[in-house]
Every structure is written in C-alpha cells, then in structure tokens.
Amino acid sequence: MDLLPYSVLILFPCIIECMIVTSALIIxxxxxxxxxxxxxxxxxxxxxxxxxxxxxxxxxxxxxxDPIRTGEIVVFNVDGREIPIVHRxxxxxxxxxxxxVEVLTKGDNNYGDDRLLYAQGQLWLQRxxxxxxxxxxxxxxGWVTIIMTEKPIIKVCLLM
Amino acid sequence: xxxxxxxxxxxxTFGITILALxxxxxxxxxxxxxxxxxxEIQILNINWFQKQPHGNDEIEDFQVxxxxxxxxxxxxxxxxxxxxxxxxxxxxxxxxxxxNTKQVFVFVAAEYETPKNALNQVSLWDAIIPAKEHAxxxxxxxxKYRFVDQGSNLxxxxxxxxxxxxxxxxxxxxxxxxxxIPGYRLPExxx
Numbered sequence: 097m098d099l100l101p102y103s104v105l106i107l108f109p110c111i112i113e114c115m116i117v118t119s120a121l122i123i124x125x126x127x128x129x130x131x132x133x134x135x136x137x138x139x140x141x142x143x144x145x146x147x148x149x150x151x152x153x154x155x156x157x158x159x160x161x162d163p164i165r166t167g168e169i170v171v172f173n174v175d176g177r178e179i180p181i182v183h184r185x186x187x188x189x190x191x192x193x194x195x196x197v198e199v200l201t202k203g204d205n206n207y208g209d210d211r212l213l214y215a216q217g218q219l220w221l222q223r224x225x226x227x228x229x230x231x232x233x234x235x236x237x238g239w240v241t242i243i244m245t246e247k248p249i250i251k252v253c254l255l256m
Numbered sequence: 257x258x259x260x261x262x263x264x265x266x267x268x269t270f271g272i273t274i275l276a277l278x279x280x281x282x283x284x285x286x287x288x289x290x291x292x293x294x295x296e297i298q299i300l301n302i303n304w305f306q307k308q309p310h311g312n313d314e315i316e317d318f319q320v321x322x323x324x325x326x327x328x329x330x331x332x333x334x335x336x337x338x339x340x341x342x343x344x345x346x347x348x349x350x351x352x353x354x355x356n357t358k359q360v361f362v363f364v365a366a367e368y369e370t371p372k373n374a375l376n377q378v379s380l381w382d383a384i385i386p387a388k389e390h391a392x393x394x395x396x397x398x399x400k401y402r403f404v405d406q407g408s409n410l411x412x413x414x415x416x417x418x419x420x421x422x423x424x425x426x427x428x429x430x431x432x433x434x435x436x437i438p439g440y441r442l443p444e445x446x447x
Contacts (some may be wrong), residue, residue, distance in 0.1 A: 166377040186379035
C-alpha cells in the first residue's frame with residue numbers, strides 16, 4: 097500500500113461511493129419495473145394505521161390492473177399534497193360500462209374517513225390517484241430514512 | 257483490513273443479511289398455514305331506511321352520527337338513500353394466526369349491484385383482532401360506517417354481506433381473503 101501513488105488512494109473511495117450509489121439506483125429502478133409502481137417502497141410516516149403499521153415501517157407496493165376492492169391498503173396522492181397517504185379502502189363504486197371506480201379510504205386508527213384529507217370538494221378517489229397497493233411490510237427499517245431526512249448531517253457522516 | 261471501520265462494516269453487513277434472510281423465511285413459513293375460518297352474520301333489524309335530506313339513500317343511526325360535515329351533502333350527490341341496520345356477527349378466525357401474525361383486520365362489507373354501478377362495496381363494520389385468543393368472537397352492533405348508496409337504488413335491493421379478513425404479519429407478505437354470505441334483502445319501502 098505504501099507504494100501506491102496518492103491519486104489512487106483518493107480515487108479508490110470515490111469509485112466505491114459511485115458504485116454504491118449506482119447499485120442503489122439500479123435496484124430501485126428494477127423494483128419500479130418489477131412492481132409496476134412509481135415508488136415500490138414507502139416509509140410510514142404517521143400513526144393513522146396503528147397498530148398495524150407504525151411510524152418507521154416500510155411497505156412494499158405493487159400495482160396491477162386488477163380492480164380496486166374494499167380492504168386493500170392503497171397508497172394515494174391527493175392533488176395539492178406532496179406526501180402520499182397509505183390507508184385502507186372502505187367503499188368502492190364501480191361503473192357499469194367504463195369500469196371506472198370511485199373509492200373512499202380511511203386510516204384504521206382514524207375515527208372518520210379520509211374526506212377531510214381529500215382536495216376541496218373531492219368526495220371520492222379515482223384510479224389515477226392511486227399509486228399502488230401495499231403487499232408486504234418490514235418493521236422499523238424505515239427509521240433509517242426518517243432519520244436521514246430529518247437530520248441530513250447523518251447522511252453525510254454515513255457516506256464518509 | 258483489520259481496522260475498526262472494516263470490521264464494523266463486515267459485522268453490520270453480515271448481520272443485516274442474516275436478518276433479511278430470517279424475515280424472508282418467516283414470511284415464507286406463512287404459506288404453509290392453511291386457514292379454515294368460518295363465520296355467520298345475521299341481520300337483526302333494519303333500524304331505518306331513508307333518503308338523505310338532499311336525496312341520498314342511507315341507512316344510519318342518527319344517535320351516533322348527529323353532527324355531519326356539510327361537505328358530505330353536496331348538491332352533486334343529489335339522490336342517495338341511507339340505511340341503518342343492527343347485525344349479529346359470529347366468527348372463528350383462529351386458524352388464521354401463525355407465529356408471524358401481528359394482527360388480523362376483519363371487516364364486514366355489503367356488496368350489491370345497481371343499474372349505474374356494476375359493483376358497490378360498502379364497509380359496514382370493522383375490528384382489529386390482536387391475538388389468537390380474541391379470534392373467536394360474537395358481536396352485536398349497528399353499522400359503524402354509513403351505508404350510503406350513490407343514488408336511490410336501495411329499495412328492495414338484494415345484497416351480499418362479505419366478511420373480509422386481512423392478515424398483517426410481523427414481517428413479510430400480507431394475506432387477505434373473504435367469505436361471501438349471500439341472501440340479504442332490504443325492505444321495499446323507506447321507513
């Protein structure tokens with residue numbers, strides 16, 4: 097090691113870091129392809145689905161063209177809100193010819209349904225609001241992401 | 257190669273890999289469980305059956321839902337009917353629990369068809385079963401959620417009551433299934 101020129105000693109960690117970032121990206125994109133969803137893994141941020149999902153859990157999502165039915169746990173985006181919400185479907189109304197659905201959701205731990213969370217005047221969710229269905233779950237792993245988001249300094253330390 | 261950093265990295269990576277393997281095995285072991293749940297739902301009484309003031313059909317117990325946000329009665333939903341009913345629900349879901357089960361979310365939904373909608377599913381009641389001991393239960397309750405239709409199509413309507421269960425594991429894949437109990441009918445006239 098003493099005989100290696102300095103430039104290699106500096107380059108080596110940089111290359112390793114690039115490889116880590118690239119492989120993370122490859123895994124992410126492959127998961128996106130595999131699950132058919134824009135964000136195949138989400139972190140639970142609120143306690144509205146307790147005791148099933150606590151803050152810091154990770155949910156694996158999957159989107160298929162199967163119709164949406166009650167009881168499914170869906171992740172959806174409300175117009176005007178940037179953070180997607182993970183709640184359970186409690187009402188489904190599917191139109192005869194078109195197959196369009198109107199869906200109402202509710203968090204298990206919430207008292208009322210999600211109409212208060214929807215956009216002003218919106219009573220139902222449509223299929224295009226829904227990003228995926230939760231099919232699997234890992235506890236506690238999401239705390240890594242929550243800590244890295246809330247204290248970005250840790251992200252920097254970890255990469256060092 | 258023998259610095260603290262390298263060793264810590266090696267231990268952590270190994271630990272995380274083993275943990276991931278164990279989680280995967282726990283989840284796969286759930287597939288070997290063949291559950292045999294059973295249930296019976298009896299409708300004791302239709303408490304009321306009315307058209308909402310702005311037109312929606314809904315069955316509801318007004319003592320519970322006294323204060324209703326105005327936004328729910330929008331003029332767009334101009335015709336809708338409401339129903340309130342009391343049900344007796346018995347179920348034995350003990351065979352759904354494995355060592356990897358955290359809780360089972362169970363709910364009862366009414367399913368019916370209308371001329372406008374091919375399928376309507378309205379959840380009436382739900383509960384969380386945290387442990388196997390609580391999985392064999394009998395409950396008598398009014399519908400927890402408003403049984404509202406998009407329109408006034410509920411008079412004399414035949415509907416199915418389905419008991420759905422959603423097994424939420426400690427880690428891994430979630431399973432859901434349902435038991436359909438057909439043969440329920442709403443009264444012909446509002447009351």
